[in-house]
Amino acid sequence: MKKQIVKILTELRPEFDFSQEGLDFIEEGMLDSFDMVNLVNDLDSTFGISIDGVDILPENFATVEAIEQLLKKNGAK
Amino acid sequence: MDFVFKNKRISGILTILPKKAIKFEDEIENYSFSPAKSMKLKLAMGYKEHRIAELGQTSVDFAIYGLKYLFDNGLLNKDDIDALLFVGQSPDYIMPPSSNIIQGHFGIKEDCFCLDISQGCAGFEIGLIQAFMLLDQPAVKKVVLLNAEVLSPRTSRRDRNSWPLIGDAAAVTIVEECEGGNTIYANVKMDGTGAFALNIPAGGFRMPSTPETAVMEQDSAGNFRSKDNLVMQGDDVFNFVQREVPPMIEHLYEQSGIDRNNVDWYMFHQPNKFMLNKLADKLGVSREKMPANIVENFGNASGVTVPTCISYNLGNKLCNSEMQLCMAGFGVGLTWSSVMMKVGNLIFNEIIEF
Numbered sequence: 001m002k003k004q005i006v007k008i009l010t011e012l013r014p015e016f017d018f019s020q021e022g023l024d025f026i027e028e029g030m031l032d033s034f035d036m037v038n039l040v041n042d043l044d045s046t047f048g049i050s051i052d053g054v055d056i057l058p059e060n061f062a063t064v065e066a067i068e069q070l071l072k073k074n075g076a077k
Numbered sequence: 078m079d080f081v082f083k084n085k086r087i088s089g090i091l092t093i094l095p096k097k098a099i100k101f102e103d104e105i106e107n108y109s110f111s112p113a114k115s116m117k118l119k120l121a122m123g124y125k126e127h128r129i130a131e132l133g134q135t136s137v138d139f140a141i142y143g144l145k146y147l148f149d150n151g152l153l154n155k156d157d158i159d160a161l162l163f164v165g166q167s168p169d170y171i172m173p174p175s176s177n178i179i180q181g182h183f184g185i186k187e188d189c190f191c192l193d194i195s196q197g198c199a200g201f202e203i204g205l206i207q208a209f210m211l212l213d214q215p216a217v218k219k220v221v222l223l224n225a226e227v228l229s230p231r232t233s234r235r236d237r238n239s240w241p242l243i244g245d246a247a248a249v250t251i252v253e254e255c256e257g258g259n260t261i262y263a264n265v266k267m268d269g270t271g272a273f274a275l276n277i278p279a280g281g282f283r284m285p286s287t288p289e290t291a292v293m294e295q296d297s298a299g300n301f302r303s304k305d306n307l308v309m310q311g312d313d314v315f316n317f318v319q320r321e322v323p324p325m326i327e328h329l330y331e332q333s334g335i336d337r338n339n340v341d342w343y344m345f346h347q348p349n350k351f352m353l354n355k356l357a358d359k360l361g362v363s364r365e366k367m368p369a370n371i372v373e374n375f376g377n378a379s380g381v382t383v384p385t386c387i388s389y390n391l392g393n394k395l396c397n398s399e400m401q402l403c404m405a406g407f408g409v410g411l412t413w414s415s416v417m418m419k420v421g422n423l424i425f426n427e428i429i430e431f
Contacts, residue, residue, distance in 0.1 A: 032298060033298075033311060033312050034114070034117075034118050034121075034237075037118070037121045037122070037351050038117050038118070038121050040351075041121050041351070050354075050355070050358035050359075052319075052355075052359060053315070053318070053319030053323075053352075053355035053356065053358075053359055054316070054319045054320055056315065056316075056319065056355075057316070058312075
């Protein structure tokens, strides 16, 4: 799942290296709120889910681990 | 706050749109973002084109144009109007009220209750509830609800948060008493602690417009706007809608006893397609039942999006049949409101251009 997440992030913002550990994507300015919208659409279609709107908060997109947790919470396998 | 009404109906809806349509692609250069990124946003949010009023056209002009069309075509008799409600946040003047100006323009009788309501995104639902309350009075048989918004002159064209989605429009909805009508269920909630999530800082008495308030400033996301312009805290509004609207609709099901599967259409306010799709998924209703094509084709004209959605998607079908509609508006205030009612056998349900 982590590999797929990194792939989606890289397609969205190819100028950044999302595989680097210890980065906070939001604090580092790698993702803004409009990126999150596109990211949610990509994650929804890739994993066949619909991420709950109340979960679309910056902290849930700050790291690959946070995104993985978000996906699992919303039914991704 | 819950409301129940009986023996009232909507008998006609007319939507008035500006003729001028501007495509999203034609404005990409205004924004401080790469065209590729803006195009991705277009797809996600459903921005195709929006209708913008000509310079000098106001919300009152649109309302007057719509009413004149109805009078000229014999669809409404001005002597039958017992109340005139004007709902919007872009009035011609701080004083007098827009509803009085419109009453005077047409020479509508003095026994007419004119009222301006300062509401935006939930303005259709708030206006309907006010109309139903007035119709509980024996003296009031017919209410004309005018939703009108021309906010484009107060929105920065270099603000990607607001400009791509903004639209100008008006709607005239006739609300009247009837016998044996179905019960109407409605609710309203408000939270003034979030009042500034959507606001125009300057131009009122608190901060009058001056040359200083007209100076363009860049925000942290790269958008340019002045204090005379609309400010939309998009993230806050999105979170508020996702948090508050689904429970409101669940409550409306309980309140009305109407199962979600028995609702023919969900006619919701349309800030963007992404937000609506998330609401549909959360409520467990198909996205087809909750059209998201108004912001895409015409833009978001605050309280006018719901009547536009009804006119555009149902048109004449609603003149020959009756459907169960669940309507909802949410936004500035913060205000969120919903109405569950049967709508049908309308005298008119159409869109005209001004």
